[in-house]
Amino acid sequence: MKKLAVVLLNLGGPDSPEAVRPFLFNLFRDKSILRVPALIRWPLAAFIAKKRAPVAAKIYALIGGRSPLVPNTEIQARALEIALGDAQTQARCFIAMRYWHPFSIEAAQQVQEWGADEIVLLPLYPQWSTTTTSSSLRVWNEACATIGLKTPARIVCCYPTEAGFIQAEVAKIRTALNAARSYGPPRLLFSAHGLPERIVKSGDPYQWQCEQTAKAIVAALDMPGLDWVNCYQSRVGRMKWIGPSTDDELHRAGADKVPVVVAPIAFVSEHSETLVEIEIEYRHLAEEVGVPYFARVDTVGADAAFIGGLASLVRGARVASTQVTSERGGRICPPNFAGCCQR
Structure with missing residues (x-):
């Protein structure tokens, strides 16, 4: 096996x-x-x-003194192992975090000690960015070189419109929108972590991929006349960031007196950006600016459709003819994005 x-x-x-x-x-x-x-x-x-x-x-x-990201990822890992199980393969999931334990070097050592025959690197960032997936892959490769792990690895680069991911998002968003309708026609804010504008202008496809995620969700929701917008949160520093900002969109919603549903489409697990920035800070801002109703959509977590989608991505990577695959196998980014890994 x-x-x-x-x-x-x-x-x-x-x-x-x-x-x-x-x-x-x-x-x-x-x-x-x-x-x-x-x-x-x-x-x-x-x-x-x-x-x-x-x-x-x-x-x-405000959330217990620690990030819930690793415990949430452990739950996703165990669910994915079950989804990948078959008579020919023993699947085991390992966690490699970029900026705190368990680091890539720890995961690589565990993979080596386990004696894996093959490796699939699966980012829990649905949208590719040079600041996230690319950085994580670079550090993984450095870790493998350090310990001498030579097992060949396949890479899933991105899956902004993968069917299971979209299905999981749609189910949660539809429930939130239906609850908001008693306050009037709601506005759906697709909120993603922002990036400095200069990074996007250098060819990073992240913003374009976030937009594709939003469009796929809207199409699947099939709610004619739905009021929705892409926006970006977590802006820091003085440089210009991509927009519109989630803050600005909440001010606009307050001026328009429309109920708001915020869906964090670039996060698949809860952490400080969802549980504090959206749930606490943006909820408070919404109240201040006169938004009549505010709801945060939960991340997809270990939703069965999402985990099934991840399993499909892993299976697709295993049989692909190339080392790097997207949700559709080949490159999905337009040619002008030099930051795409399948350039």
């Missing part, structure tokens, strides 16, 4: 109050995030982490 290791890639999060500052340091020292020379990046990352740690610690204190 073949041993299949599926490595789930994600950002990670602090597992205690003491981990907040080193987590932030790891985040900001990533050359995919702070795109400056290493001699500047490391001290700058240390400065930013020290400055932001007290604020971030207060945020995590």
Whole structure:
């Protein structure tokens, strides 16, 4: 029986109050995030982490002092193992977080000790970005080189409109929209983590892929006249970020006096951006600006349709003729996106 290791890639999060500052340091020292020379990046990352740690610690204190991302991912991993089980393959999922434990080096060591015959790298970022999936893959490769793990790996690069993912999103969003209708025709905000505009202009396909996710959900919802918009959250610093911002859209909804449903389409597990930024901070902002009704849609988590979609992606990667596959096998990004991994 073949041993299949599926490595789930994600950002990670602090597992205690003491981990907040080193987590932030790891985040900001990533050359995919702070795109400056290493001699500047490391001290700058240390400065930013020290400055932001007290604020971030207060945020995590609101959800128990730690990120729920790893426990949620463990649940997804076990569900995916069950979905992948068959008579010919023993599937086991491993977790490789980018900025806090379990790191890629830890996951790679576990895969090596288990004796995997093949590996599929599966990002829990549905939309490809040079700041997320690309960064995680780079560190995975470095970890494998460090410990001498030579087992060949297939890569799922992205799945912004994968059927199971869309089905899971649609079911949750439809329920939220139906609840909002008693307050008037609702506005659906597809909120995703933002990026600096210069990164997108350099050829990163993330924003385009987020837009494809939203369009696929709207088509599947099949609600004629639905009021919806793509927007972006978590903006930091002084540089220009892609928009419109979720903050601005909430102000617009308040001025229009329409109920709002916020769907976090770039996150597949709950963490501080969903449980604090959306659920607490945006809910408070919505009340302040006069939004008559506010609802946050849960992330897809271990929804059966989503897990089934991930299993299909893994199976497709295993039989593909290329090392890197998308939800449709080949490249899905238009040719002008130089940041696409299938360039």
